[in-house]
Amino acid sequence: KALYGLKQAGRCWHEKLDEVLTKLGFECLTCEHSVWVYLRDGVRLIIPVFVDDITIAGKDKAAIQLVKDDLRKHFKLRDLGPTSWLLGVQI
Known part of the structure; x- marks a missing residue:
């Protein structure tokens, strides 16, 4: 377990x-290592x-x-509910 603020903490978290x-x-995208995708049984x-x-984005609320x-x-x-802002952009 890495200590918060250390150089290797971000890598350990990832x-x-x-x-x-x-x-x-889930599978991590090879072209974008900060995005994971789940595709199974129509979900x-x-x-x-x-x-x-x-x-977490998807249509199946039970799966989410x-x-x-x-x-x-x-x-x-901490669940902040439905996303209305993401990275400074209103959705």
Whole structure:
């Protein structure tokens, strides 16, 4: 576990997140290492990550809730509800 603020902390965070999301069935895009995609059984979820901000995008609300519940087992989360602003852009 890396200490916050250390040079390697960001890399450790990304490796841990990748490990957890991969176990959940997500695949990291090869062209963009901060985006994970889940495509199974008609369910499509996309998770873009900026630093430690995670957004879960998809139409299946039950699948989104399952992912949030699974992520809570590994990380301390704050659910800010539906996204209206992302990286300074109003959606």
